[in-house]
Amino acid sequence: MAALTLKRLQPLRLEPIDLQLAAGELVFISGPSGAGKSLLLRAIADLDPNAGEVLLDQQPRSGLPAPEWRRRVGLLPAESGWWADRVGAHFMAPGVDDASVPIAGETGAHARDSAQPGASQPAASVVAAETAVAAVAEPTAAAADRQRAQASPLHPLLAQLGFEPDVLDWDVLRLSTGERQRLALARLLANRPEVLLLDEATANLDPANRERAERLIDAYRRNHHAAVLWASHDPDQRERLAPAIGGRRFVVDAGRLQPE
Numbered sequence: 295m296a297a298l299t300l301k302r303l304q305p306l307r308l309e310p311i312d313l314q315l316a317a318g319e320l321v322f323i324s325g326p327s328g329a330g331k332s333l334l335l336r337a338i339a340d341l342d343p344n345a346g347e348v349l350l351d352q353q354p355r356s357g358l359p360a361p362e363w364r365r366r367v368g369l370l371p372a373e374s375g376w377w378a379d380r381v382g383a384h385f386m387a388p389g390v391d392d393a394s395v396p397i398a399g400e401t402g403a404h405a406r407d408s409a410q411p412g413a414s415q416p417a418a419s420v421v422a423a424e425t426a427v428a429a430v431a432e433p434t435a436a437a438a439d440r441q442r443a444q445a446s447p448l449h450p451l452l453a454q455l456g457f458e459p460d461v462l463d464w465d466v467l468r469l470s471t472g473e474r475q476r477l478a479l480a481r482l483l484a485n486r487p488e489v490l491l492l493d494e495a496t497a498n499l500d501p502a503n504r505e506r507a508e509r510l511i512d513a514y515r516r517n518h519h520a521a522v523l524w525a526s527h528d529p530d531q532r533e534r535l536a537p538a539i540g541g542r543r544f545v546v547d548a549g550r551l552q553p554e
């Protein structure tokens with residue numbers, strides 16, 4: 295749970311920005327292509343040169359190591375990066391195997407709405423027993439990755455985005471654009487960031503998968519009280535998601551961030 299505060303943050307090509315997102319708040323940003331939305335998100339994540347300060351609750355970014363900041367304030371870029379051959383190799387980050395807290399398990403009033411066909415969430419003990427048996431039969435690296443995924447919160451997370459656990463064995467080169475986008479979202483959430491910075495998180499998805507991703511993001515926001523700053527070109531999406539939870543909307547235009 296964390297609030298995000300921008301204090302005179304000045305990304306490349308933009309005027310200084312003061313903005314506060316409460317823990318669990320959703321804020322949309324929009325604006326013309328090239329206006330600077332990605333530059334704003336990248337500045338918050340400290341990926342580009344920028345002036346000013348950003349705080350996570352009361353903690354200034356300048357007092358935290360960059361890798362810790364970027365894990366806690368997670369950016370989903372418009373175009374995700376993939377550096378290993380297999381999908382599963384990108385999911386071995388610390389924290390993935392901590393099954394004590396669901397990544398985006400549904401606990402609230404919308405739990406039934408968010409259930410997806412095939413998105414079963416077996417008890418950890420059952421999964422652990424199955425994977426222990428499988429471990430004897432399949433002592434390969436790929437099987438080990440799969441077992442780890444099945445025994446961890448990744449299993450329901452991937453299922454909520456429409457994937458079977460074997461997606462972790464897939465070659466990255468075969469991924470479609472939309473599959474990359476959904477897997478990049480899963481990878482981001484598996485790191486359990488306290489704040490989500492989303493750059494066109496659903497731009498490449500068909501309506502059914504867009505809805506899956508939207509539900510997952512909303513569940514994560516609620517369950518983890520994560521502040522969410524979401525750049526979206528889709529006016530229907532902003533209209534659909536923001537008003538129901540009082541989400542504020544801003545526009546980046548002519549170098550400034552202004553209320554939409």
Ligand SMILES: Nc1ncnc2c1ncn2[C@@H]1O[C@H](COP(=O)(O)OP(=O)(O)OP(=O)(O)O)[C@@H](O)[C@H]1O
Pocket residue numbers: 306307325326327328329330331332333334372
């Ligand atoms: N490193 C950089 N140095 C200088 N200019 C940059 C840099 N990166 C991006 N720009 C420019 O800054 C402007 C804003 O880019 P940005 O990617 O933030 O736009 P955007 O609002 O996200 O656009 P889109 O909706 O098309 O994704 C663009 O004109 C872009 O060419």
